[in-house]
Amino acid sequence: xxxxxxxxxxxxxxxxxxxxxxxxxxxxxxxxxxxxxxxxxxxxxxxxxxxxxxxxxxxxxxxxxxxxxxxxxxxxxxxxxxxxxxxxxxxxxxxxxxxxxxxxxxxxxxxxxxxxxxxxxxxxxxxxxxxxxxxxxxxxxxxxxxxxxxxxxxxxxxxxxxxxxxxxxxxxxxxxxxxxxxxxxxxxxxxxxxxxxxxxxxxxxxxxxxxxxxxxxxxxxxxxxxxxxxxxxxxxxxxxxxxxxxxxxxxxxxxxxxxxxxxxxxxxxxxxxxxxxxxxxxxx
Ligand code: ARG
Numbered sequence: 001x002x003x004x005x006x007x008x009x010x011x012x013x014x015x016x017x018x019x020x021x022x023x024x025x026x027x028x029x030x031x032x033x034x035x036x037x038x039x040x041x042x043x044x045x046x047x048x049x050x051x052x053x054x055x056x057x058x059x060x061x062x063x064x065x066x067x068x069x070x071x072x073x074x075x076x077x078x079x080x081x082x083x084x085x086x087x088x089x090x091x092x093x094x095x096x097x098x099x100x101x102x103x104x105x106x107x108x109x110x111x112x113x114x115x116x117x118x119x120x121x122x123x124x125x126x127x128x129x130x131x132x133x134x135x136x137x138x139x140x141x142x143x144x145x146x147x148x149x150x151x152x153x154x155x156x157x158x159x160x161x162x163x164x165x166x167x168x169x170x171x172x173x174x175x176x177x178x179x180x181x182x183x184x185x186x187x188x189x190x191x192x193x194x195x196x197x198x199x200x201x202x203x204x205x206x207x208x209x210x211x212x213x214x215x216x217x218x219x220x221x222x223x224x225x226x227x228x229x230x231x232x233x234x235x236x237x238x239x240x241x242x243x244x245x246x247x248x249x250x251x252x253x254x255x256x257x258x259x260x261x262x263x264x265x266x267x268x269x270x271x272x273x274x275x276x277x278x279x280x281x282x283x284x
Contacts, residue, residue, distance in 0.1 A: 085110030126153035144178030230272030
């Protein structure tokens with residue numbers, strides 16, 4: 001009997017306490033277009049964005065996670081997508097350096113927040129959009145490139161934190177950041193688990209992912225369209241978009257607790273729950 005069970009099916013899912021950084025969307029709007037989800041002619045409802053963001057924020061607090069807040073800056077409507085603000089691994093802050101001028105001031109703003117909070121920060125030489133493209137899974141870091149983050153930053157990061165960085169090439173403009181195409185569900189090095197949307201990756205990267213994570217959850221078109229992979233897991237509970245119904249069912253089957261949080265207003269900027277959430281990893 002037991003031999004027929006896969007390794008992940010036998011894993012007891014456990015939530016671990018997290019520390020996040022978020023930014024209330026007080027200045028949210030879509031005033032430029034830097035990804036295919038953004039359309040400046042479409043009306044955005046700032047109050048609804050704040051309401052949806054508050055629900056996400058309260059969810060983390062209800063679950064006992066610590067959430068720090070960075071002050072939103074007028075004129076930086078995308079600052080709500082805190083995941084892009086930096087990458088924090090083993091207590092080291094690798095600053096973001098944005099591809100587009102519209103978001104450039106966010107890099108120093110987030111770096112300053114971390115410096116003020118007492119962290120050692122490292123200013124990136126290479127273009128990288130923080131946790132949008134850099135995801136910690138177990139002992140390795142998965143790093144996306146193709147649309148935003150330059151591959152050169154992967155080397156810079158590996159040198160800085162002394163971890164293996166695995167480069168993955170993104171090929172579909174709708175999934176322009178790694179965190180729109182791949183979700184880290186379990187980061188425990190003894191049984192790491194991810195979900196991903198194969199069509200977002202080059203053939204070579206798909207082969208690599210299949211070899212690294214043979215038990216991964218493969219997202220459907222429906223999950224990907226809803227930006228369902230932009231999910232946040234604390235090891236057991238997973239926040240994701242309500243439209244990602246196939247992913248939610250698969251998560252349940254694997255022992256996770258999916259929680260739908262509607263972030264439809266923030267999707268107009270091309271982001272979801274994960275984009276709004278920067279994880280502060282103080283220790284390994
Ligand atoms: N409008 C933002 C941009 O295109 C959305 C960023 C979404 N963030 C993320 N972590 N994927 O840069």
